[in-house]
Amino acid sequence: MDQVTKILDRLLALHPKEIDLSLGRMHRLLAALGHPERRLPPVIHIAGTNGKGSVTATMRAILEASGKRCHVYTSPHLVSFNERIRLGSDGRFVSDPVLYEALHRCEEANGGEEITFFEITTAAALLLFAEHSADVLLLEVGLGGRLDATNVIDHPLATVITPVSMDHEKFLGDDLAAIAAEKAGIIKPDAPVICAAQEDDALKTITRQAARNRAPLKVFGQDFVAQADQGRMAFQDEDELIDLPLPVLGGRHQFANAGLAIAALKAAGLLPDAAVITQGLKSVNWPGRLQPITHGDLVEMCPEGSEIWLDGGHNPGAGLSIAQFMGEQEERAPRPLYLVAGMLTTKDPVGFFRPFDGLVRHVGTVPILSTTTGRTPEELADLASCAGLEATPFQTLDAALADVAACAARDGEAPRILICGSLYLAGEVLARSGLAPA
Structure with missing residues (x-):
């Protein structure tokens, strides 16, 4: 058994539950690590039930086509834990030696205290993102949002909420409004919110949370749209119409995911010109989805x-x-x-x-x-x-x-x-x- 597998097994045993939503343990560990969450590149924070990974992959492809270096945090992984952490300094998944060192530092800083696996590994990711250079961090929520271990970011460039549907009811609530409230917990004061088309109960909840935080809200289908148009994809908002290639990921829902990604980058001030967006869209890769x-x-x-x-x-x-x-x-x-x-x-x-x-x-x-x-x-x-x-x-x-x-x-x-x-x-x-x- 290699070093990374051994330490991941030890970290898995630090809490009797796989999921125990709380931010207290994260704040304690991050303080012990010197607050890496305060030294991150600019962050785009992504929550939602479905489509988070596709939206993140699309943003990454467009940003990298424009020459930006992207840290990326996603979960769960498909084959190797390393897939969860992509470092913008070289554009690759974190290597075993670098991952092991970060996990070991977190294990020592935690001092044997109770903490969930996702919390301590998220702390390790934030440590790596703080200590390796990049232009942007695409930070995907693990579960929910309000009490998710990633929700330690005070001033994101933008937040994204993909479609909200019933999932993880045991932890997030037994109706759509309750689940949407948890997802909307990543909304921060004055940070623009890019939201997918939602069912009425979910959209009302997200709209209220954005208003409380004075966060400008743009909703797919109301403020912007991406749709098929004569064998191409058209992205349109109140400012412009952009002619683009069809999404390379399969499924009609990928038009909406691509639209969310483009709108989020625009809200964050990071959207390149149409030629670069086109280049990025052609290189999107997100395994295990159609x-x-x-x-x-x-x-x-x-x-x-x-x-x-x-x-x-x-x-x-x-x-x-x-x-x-x-x-x-x-x-x-x-x-x-x-x-x-x-x-x-x-x-x-x-x-x-x-x-x-x-x-x-x-x-x-x-x-x-x-x-x-x-x-x-x-x-x-x-x-x-x-x-x-x-x-x-x-x-x-x-x-x-x-x-x-x-x-x-x-x-x-x-x-x-x-x-x-x-x-x-x-x-x-x-x-x-x-x-x-x-």
Whole structure:
């Protein structure tokens, strides 16, 4: 076991709960570290239920195309913990030696006190971001916002709130207004807020919080829009219309994500000209989100001509977006759609699966090997059935894919396969396929 894995295991044992939302422990540790959160590059803070990673990846691509150096903090990771921390000094994920040193310093400064894994690793990230040079820090919230470990930034350049939907109800509240209030907790005095289109209850809550903080608010669909226009994407706000290429990430929802990214950079005073935006949009990369899998052993297991997609979305809002995309693929090139799904016990499988009713021929449910909090295939198959889908449990991913192959051979049709339901499962697939993020 390497040094980084050993120290991550030790840090995981410092608190009996994986999630315990509070800022007190963060403030204590950051003070012991000399307040790295006060020495960061200018910050854009991103919260929301779905789309945070895509918006962040798009902002990063545009900023780097303009010559800016970006620190980036995202979670969770797909294959390696290092993916959570990208250092703008070289544009790469943090190396093992640099990560280990930062984690070790945080472990020593913490002195064995109770603190969650996400809190102490976020402190390590902030330490690295303070001590390595960059022009901008793109800081993604882990869970919620108001009490999230990242919410120690007093003066962000801008805050972004992506679509808010039901997720993590145990921690954030059991209705949309309560969840939106937690997400809106990152809004700071006078810092512009760029907000996705929201359901009424969520938007009212976010609007009130922005008003309390005198934070200028711009909302997708009201103050700006990004939409398809004759095979291109048009971004328009009250100032200008920008003609741009289509998003490279799959799904209709990526127009809104690209629009949020562009509007946020504009609000932060960092938006380059259209030619540079175009260059950036063409280079956006965000693995595990409607990602085609075109090589590796899983492809070899599937019938010739199969179309394989991977997505780590895991809540009802994500299910709706993914199902819309799969519906568009069916209109483009009809073929039978099979889901291979694994999900955590903390997620809502019925809400995730329901948008696929009438679209999917069969669901194969599988265990997730990289976590102890996954649902059993049997339980997940029952819940998929509750959503109106025909489902069968399998004990391995390989067995589920072999069943798809058998069905395809019987029917004489090359299938469309979507492996979905969890970022943990997405990470396992990418690791097996030799497609770990870089």
